[in-house]
Amino acid sequence: LIKVLHQDSLYYKQHKVVLTKSLKWERQNRNPSMLLRGYNLHQIEAWLRLAKDRPHQPATELQKDYIQASLDQPKETSLDVFISYSRANSDFARKLNDALQVQGKTTWFDQESIVSGSDFQQEIYHGIESCDNFLFVISPNSVNSPYCAGEVEHAIKLNKRFVTVLHRSVSPTSLHSELAKIQWIDFYNNDGDFYANFSELVRTLDTNREHVRSHTKWSRKALEWRQKDNEDLLLRGSELVIAQNWLERADQKKTIPLATELQREFIEASHALDIRIEVEKIKAEIEVLSSLSQTRQILNDQLGALVVSVKAGKLLSAKVPPEIKQQTAQMLSQTLYGTQEYNRLQKPGNKVLNVSFSPDGNLIASVGTDLGVHLWSREGALLNTLMGHEDWIHGVSFSPDGKMIASASDDGTVKLWGLEGTLIATLKGHEGKVTSVSFSPDGKTIASVSADRTVRLWSCETHCLETTLSGHEDWVRDVGFSPDGQQIASTGYDGTIRLWHRDGTLSQILEGHEGWSLNVCFSPDGQLIASAGADQTIKLWSYRGELLKTLHSHSSVVVGLSFSPDGQMLASSSLDHTVKLWNRDGILLTTFLGHLDFVWNVSFSPDGKMIASAGFDGIVRLWKTDLVFPKIIEAHTDQILDLSFCSHDGTIASASSDRTVKLWKTDGTLLQTFEGHGDWVWGVSCSADGQLLASCSYDQTVKLWHRNGQLLHNLEGHGAGVMGVDISPDGQWIASGSADGTIKVWSCEGQLVHTLEEHRNWVWGVHFSADSQRIASASADGTVKVWNRENGSLLLTLEGHSDWVRSVSFSPDSQLIVSAGDDRTIKLWSYDGDLLKTFQGHNYHIHDVSFSPDSQIIASASADKTVKLWSRDGGLLATLQSHQNTVYAVRFSLDGKHLASISADKTLAIWDRSQIKLQSFALDELMAHSCQWLHNYLKTNPTINETDRNICTEKL
Numbered sequence: 001l002i003k004v005l006h007q008d009s010l011y012y013k014q015h016k017v018v019l020t021k022s023l024k025w026e027r028q029n030r031n032p033s034m035l036l037r038g039y040n041l042h043q044i045e046a047w048l049r050l051a052k053d054r055p056h057q058p059a060t061e062l063q064k065d066y067i068q069a070s071l072d073q074p075k076e077t078s079l080d081v082f083i084s085y086s087r088a089n090s091d092f093a094r095k096l097n098d099a100l101q102v103q104g105k106t107t108w109f110d111q112e113s114i115v116s117g118s119d120f121q122q123e124i125y126h127g128i129e130s131c132d133n134f135l136f137v138i139s140p141n142s143v144n145s146p147y148c149a150g151e152v153e154h155a156i157k158l159n160k161r162f163v164t165v166l167h168r169s170v171s172p173t174s175l176h177s178e179l180a181k182i183q184w185i186d187f188y189n190n191d192g193d194f195y196a197n198f199s200e201l202v203r204t205l206d207t208n209r210e211h212v213r214s215h216t217k218w219s220r221k222a223l224e225w226r227q228k229d230n231e232d233l234l235l236r237g238s239e240l241v242i243a244q245n246w247l248e249r250a251d252q253k254k255t256i257p258l259a260t261e262l263q264r265e266f267i268e269a270s271h272a273l274d275i276r277i278e279v280e281k282i283k284a285e286i287e288v289l290s291s292l293s294q295t296r297q298i299l300n301d302q303l304g305a306l307v308v309s310v311k312a313g314k315l316l317s318a319k320v321p322p323e324i325k326q327q328t329a330q331m332l333s334q335t336l337y338g339t340q341e342y343n344r345l346q347k348p349g350n351k352v353l354n355v356s357f358s359p360d361g362n363l364i365a366s367v368g369t370d371l372g373v374h375l376w377s378r379e380g381a382l383l384n385t386l387m388g389h390e391d392w393i394h395g396v397s398f399s400p401d402g403k404m405i406a407s408a409s410d411d412g413t414v415k416l417w418g419l420e421g422t423l424i425a426t427l428k429g430h431e432g433k434v435t436s437v438s439f440s441p442d443g444k445t446i447a448s449v450s451a452d453r454t455v456r457l458w459s460c461e462t463h464c465l466e467t468t469l470s471g472h473e474d475w476v477r478d479v480g481f482s483p484d485g486q487q488i489a490s491t492g493y494d495g496t497i498r499l500w501h502r503d504g505t506l507s508q509i510l511e512g513h514e515g516w517s518l519n520v521c522f523s524p525d526g527q528l529i530a531s532a533g534a535d536q537t538i539k540l541w542s543y544r545g546e547l548l549k550t551l552h553s554h555s556s557v558v559v560g561l562s563f564s565p566d567g568q569m570l571a572s573s574s575l576d577h578t579v580k581l582w583n584r585d586g587i588l589l590t591t592f593l594g595h596l597d598f599v600w601n602v603s604f605s606p607d608g609k610m611i612a613s614a615g616f617d618g619i620v621r622l623w624k625t626d627l628v629f630p631k632i633i634e635a636h637t638d639q640i641l642d643l644s645f646c647s648h649d650g651t652i653a654s655a656s657s658d659r660t661v662k663l664w665k666t667d668g669t670l671l672q673t674f675e676g677h678g679d680w681v682w683g684v685s686c687s688a689d690g691q692l693l694a695s696c697s698y699d700q701t702v703k704l705w706h707r708n709g710q711l712l713h714n715l716e717g718h719g720a721g722v723m724g725v726d727i728s729p730d731g732q733w734i735a736s737g738s739a740d741g742t743i744k745v746w747s748c749e750g751q752l753v754h755t756l757e758e759h760r761n762w763v764w765g766v767h768f769s770a771d772s773q774r775i776a777s778a779s780a781d782g783t784v785k786v787w788n789r790e791n792g793s794l795l796l797t798l799e800g801h802s803d804w805v806r807s808v809s810f811s812p813d814s815q816l817i818v819s820a821g822d823d824r825t826i827k828l829w830s831y832d833g834d835l836l837k838t839f840q841g842h843n844y845h846i847h848d849v850s851f852s853p854d855s856q857i858i859a860s861a862s863a864d865k866t867v868k869l870w871s872r873d874g875g876l877l878a879t880l881q882s883h884q885n886t887v888y889a890v891r892f893s894l895d896g897k898h899l900a901s902i903s904a905d906k907t908l909a910i911w912d913r914s915q916i917k918l919q920s921f922a923l924d925e926l927m928a929h930s931c932q933w934l935h936n937y938l939k940t941n942p943t944i945n946e947t948d949r950n951i952c953t954e955k956l
Contacts, residue, residue, distance in 0.1 A: 014047040015057065022066035024102075033080075033104045036070035040112045045071065078216040080105040080205065081163075082131035084151045086141035092167050093137055099198055105205065107131075125154050129220055132212040133205055134160040138184055139168035143175060152176050158219055159257040161212050163204055165197075211255050214246045215263075222266035235270035236277075243267050275319045283324055286312045290331050300593035302341040303937050307944075309335040310930050310951055313923060325923060330876060332926045333919045334841070336933065338879060340627070341594050342610065343380045343937045345620035350374070352614040353394050354601045359402040361606040363419070366620045367393035373407050373417060376620070378605075380940035386417050388426075395437040395448070399460070406446055408434035414448045416463065425463040429456060436478045441485040445502075449476035455490045457504065467504040472496070478519045482543075483526045491517040497531050499545065508545045513537065518559045519601075524567040528584070532558035538572055540586055549586040553884070554578065560601035564608045569625065571611050573599035579613045581625065587632045587907070588884060592623045628916060630882050630901075630909040633668045636660065639885075640902035642683045645893045646707070647690030652900055654908055655684035661695045663707070666898060666910050672709045677701070683725040685734075692748065694734050696722035702736045704750065713750035718742065724765040728772040733789065735775050737763030743777050745789065754792035758785055761804075765848075769810040776817055778808040784819045786833065796833040801825065807848045811855040816872070818858055820846035826860055826870065839874045842866070848889040853896040861887035867901045869918070877918045882909045 025034045036044055048067050051059040059067075081100055085093040090111070097109040108127040114120060128134060134155040142148045155162065156178050164184040172180060185204065190196035225233040235243050247267055250259050289312040296305035309332045316325055350370040357364055363383075364376040373386040373396060386405070395408030404424065405417045414427040414437050432451030439446055445466070446458040455469035455476060474493035481488055487507065488500040495517050497510040513533035520531045528548075529541040538551040538558055551572075560573035569589070570582045579592040579602055597616035604611055604625070611623045636656035643654045650666040661674035661684050679698040686693050692712075693705040698721035704713040720739035727734055733753070734746040743756040743763055761780035768775055774795065775787045784798040784805055803822035810817055816836075817829040826839040826849055844863040851858055857877065858870045867880040867890045883903035890901040892913075899911040920926055931952035938949050 011047070011050060011054075012057070014044065015051070015059075015063075018044055018047065018063045018066065019060065022060075022062045025066050025069075026062060028102060030069065031102070031104055032069075032073060033101045033106050035073050036067065037073075037106075037113065041070050078213055078220065079108050079127075079131045081133050081135045082108045082128050082151075082155075082160075083110075083135050083137065084142070084148055084155075085137035086139055086145050086148060088141040089137050089139050089167055095194065096135070096137070096165070096198075096201075099195070100202075103202055105202075121150075124151060128155050128160065129158060129223060130216070132161070132209075132216045133163050135163045135165065135201075136179060138164055138166045138170055138175070138179070140170050140174075141168075143170050149176065152178065157260075159215070159260045161215075161257045163201070165201060208255060211246070211250065212257065214243075215250075215257055215259070218243055218246070218263045218266065219260060222260075222262045225266055225269075226262060231269075231273055234273045235267065236274060240267070240270050240274055244271065278317075279320055279324070282315045282317070282320055285315055286324065286328055289315075290328075293331060293335055297335065297338070302339045302594055303344065303934065305335050306339050306930055306934060307938075307948055307951065310927065310934065311948075313927050313930070314951060316923065326921070329921045329923045329926055330841075332923070332930060333921055334876060334879065336926060336930050337917070337919050338881075339933065340590070340592055340623050341621055342624050342933070343622040344941055345374075345376050345380050345382070345612075345622070346618060346941060346943060347372075347374055347382060347385075348618070348942070351597075351616045351618050352600065352620055353392065353616070354396050355612045355614040355620050356396050356398055356603050357605045357612065358398045359400060359606060363398075363402075364612055364620065365396045365398065365405055366612075366614060367396045367407055368614070368618075371409075373405060375405075375419070377940075379936040380622070382940075384419075384421050386421050386423070388415055388423050389413070391433075394433070394435045397437050397439055399439045400441060400443040404460075406437045406439065406448075408437040408448055410434070412450075414446065414458070416446075416460075427458050427463060427465075429465050429468075430454070432475075435476065438480050440481045440502075441483060445481075445485075447479045447481065447488055447490075449479040449490055449492070451475045453492070455479055455488065455500065457488075469498075469500050469504050469506075471498060471506055477517070480521050482522045483524055487522075487543075489520045489522065489529060491520040491531055493517075495533070497529065497541070499529075510541055510545050510547075512539050512547050512550075516557075518557065519561045521561045521563060523563045523584075524565055528563075528567075530561050530563065530570055532561050532572060534558075536574075538570070538582070538586075551582060551586045551588070553580055553588050553591075560599065560614070562602050562604045562611070564604050564625070565606055566608055569604075569608075571602045571604060571625075573602040573613055575599075577615075579611065579621075579623065581611070583629070583632070587634065589629045589632070590627065590881065591884075592621075594621055595619070628911075630880075630911040631666065631668065632882065633664060633908040633910070634906060635662060635664065635902070635908040636906050638906060639904040640888065640906060640908060641680065642889045643891055643900055643902045643908065644684050644686045644693075645891055645898075645900065646686035646693070648894050650893055650895075650898055651686075651690060652908065652910070653684045653686055653693055654902055655681040655695055656906075657681070659697070661693065661705070663693075664908065672707070674703075674705050674709055674711075676703060676711055679721070682721065682723045685725050685727045687727045687731045688729055689731065692727060692731070694725045694727050694736075696725035696736055698722070698739075700738075702734065702744075702746070704734065704748070715744075715746055715750055715752075717744055717752055717755075720762075723762060724778075726766050726768050726775075728768040728789070729770055730772040733768070733772065735766040735768060735777075735789075737766040737777055737779075739763075741779075743775065743787070745775070745792065756785075756787050756792055756794070758794050758797075759783070764804065764806045765808055767809050770812050770814045774810070776808040776810060776819075778805040778819055778821070780804040782821075784808050784817065784829075786817070798827075798829055798833050798835070800827055800835050800838075804845075806846065807850075809850045811851045812853055813855040815855065816851075818849050818851065820849040820860055822846075824862075826858065828858075828872065828874075837872075837874050839870055839876075841868055841870075841876050841879075847887065850891055852892045853894065857892075859890045859892065859899060861890040861901055863887070865903075867899070869899075869916070875921055878916055879919075880909075880911065880916070883907065 114123045166184045166186045187197045293305045293308040350368045352368040355366045366374045375384040389409040391410035393409045410433040416424040430450040434450045437448045453472045457467040476492040479490045491497045493516045499507040514535040516534035534557045540549045554574040556576035558574045562571045575598045577595045581589045595615040601614040609626045638658035640656045652664045657680040659677045663672040677697040681697045683696040696702045702715040718738040722738045724737040739762040741759045745754040759779040765778040786796040805821040808819045820826045822845045828837040842862040846862045848861040863886040869877040885904035887903045
């Protein structure tokens, strides 16, 4: 019998233990706190594997459920109580453990939680770290136990909440100082009733339970982070927010246990990582958006580029470093101030052939291939579509009183409409397609032209045909009335412009276009007639029929023309996909790029602040014309290579590849022409008093002139073309730089003083300091050198450019040196040669750089056809676009009130600085201006997705 009883006794003992625990669990409604954990779970799991193979007394279903529930329980982030006790008090400690589990508390109890063979001390420490409360059983044995003392010390390091229970009396003085601070729960109270005193223990454990549990959670995570030194263990996202809120509340309320320094360090490191990740993410997104904005600008999608730049601005937050904010603000600034397109009117499926403003400017009518006349508000909302034509509509015009619209169609008719959409009349009589229609200024007559080679005049009142004007030998393409209504101009495929009296008699025929003539219009003062032709030109005629000027710039057929209401500007459109804006003298002011197909027509708004262009890409584009334009002088017959202001009255000298130097007033009056060079004149410089001019040429000479045109000295000595020249501020010296790699210093009497020979390649530019004691030279060897003027010694070599240096300049206050070149950068140096700043922004070689008289602004001229103004700290203040080719030089006037630039396009541009709008770099201001500019486009354009449509309504 004894033998049988001892057989498999260990198995049956474990069977009993599991059965006892599972029955307790069942009676406690399957209380999760009573599930197996740690060592016990590993031991019982092994027993279950044995039980599955036994034919007799296997595990019961309840035991299986209990063990499976233990295996399936979520991994505890923390336990409720660590029980610290002396082995002498094991029975009491176990009773506490069992009672706590019945109450739903999860416990760490060494008899159940330490796996055999593990590091006992490490398991103890890990248990303390994983528990919310440190429960210490007070007895003489525990107070004097070094093991218990070690547990207390570790809990102190972690700022654990201490809970003490008195099991056996001790002297308070024998307690550890931290334990002595805590009011113990005396289990002698209530006549030693265990469960009465236990209730107080449970209430204590339930106090501030969420705070204590969070304390353990962040402590454990912080410990693991410190031990593994792995930033992947830091908090992210919502978990970080929860931890930060917990720490803030804990500090404010000074809740016990207090947060540890390690917890603070951990949460702060998590916050720093979160910021870094967010900043890197924002930075990456901004880089993508910046690249996308640049791509859209290259594709001339101005509004698209501005939308993308605004999206980049929206990404910025207080966390983003200042340099990223500055870069984003600069991108937004460049995009905003470079945007001319204001809105797009689009109706899917339509290709636009003509556009017109109402007399009050509040309505825009467009026509095209979808057979409708579309009426838009000035803001871009489609108000109405007038249907009735049976073929493409080529012409549209408002009556002078704005109450009627006339449309001309390939169906051979002209239709008159009321603004509300009522068809008033259909004018029939043409025997071919009707290509254009126009009201007389008094609103009494309508003129229409047709493929039937006629001009027909109709009564607005009776809608009857009054007169047919015949004479054209091919299709008549366009028609318009003079401002006084007494003349009619028509033009067509026979290449002529015909002027008719109001009674229908022919006044004169203007011939000059090679091929078709496609558009004609009168200036508002009636003094000019503009015509456009298939020969890619625009011709300006006097009202008497004299050809005044032929404008060249379009690269394909010119099909649309419109004068501004004040008559000072002319807009043209072409099959080359562009709209161009000219001044009254026929000088090109700017080119509007954006259309993706033929631009069939163009129209000024009545206030002159906007142009509407009709594109075969299906878009009516609105362009702002209230731009600042310089005075432009067609100064030379070939490229202009350099300029210099010669006196405070603004006199300007220009040097050209036409081998001349010219002297100008700022109003464009030519004062003097200096002739004598045998090759391109690369440089010119004036003395401070304006009486002397020095010029240098590829003919290897420097010439010194009197202002009146007299040649004073011819300086020879260079062995190659002379590329740059400068007269010293004191008027005593001349420096010249040459393709022979040398700089020569001359007296103003023409004597050679020094030859400076340290450069290893062409010298492109030279410049004197304000005190005339130093000379700076810019070279194709990639360096800037600074020389002593008196003895010719080399003082400094400035290295940093990665390509040719083409220009160098001292600041007037003698504090700075600025240089620029083919590496597309501008570099700012201290007077002693230290590199202070590098500016970037030009898209091609930089040919010139100079300071304003107050030394606060730097101007640069580039082969990208622009002039840029910069602050000394590198901020881009303005981009000036007036030239059509490489800009070779830019200078401030001596009083700083004007800025002049010259170009390979043969023009001299003079800007009034007071009219130049300097760019803002304040992000809030830029965002506000950008959103104001985009407002109508975002509100009315049907092709914009909803995310983009709302970018300006969401808060920053």
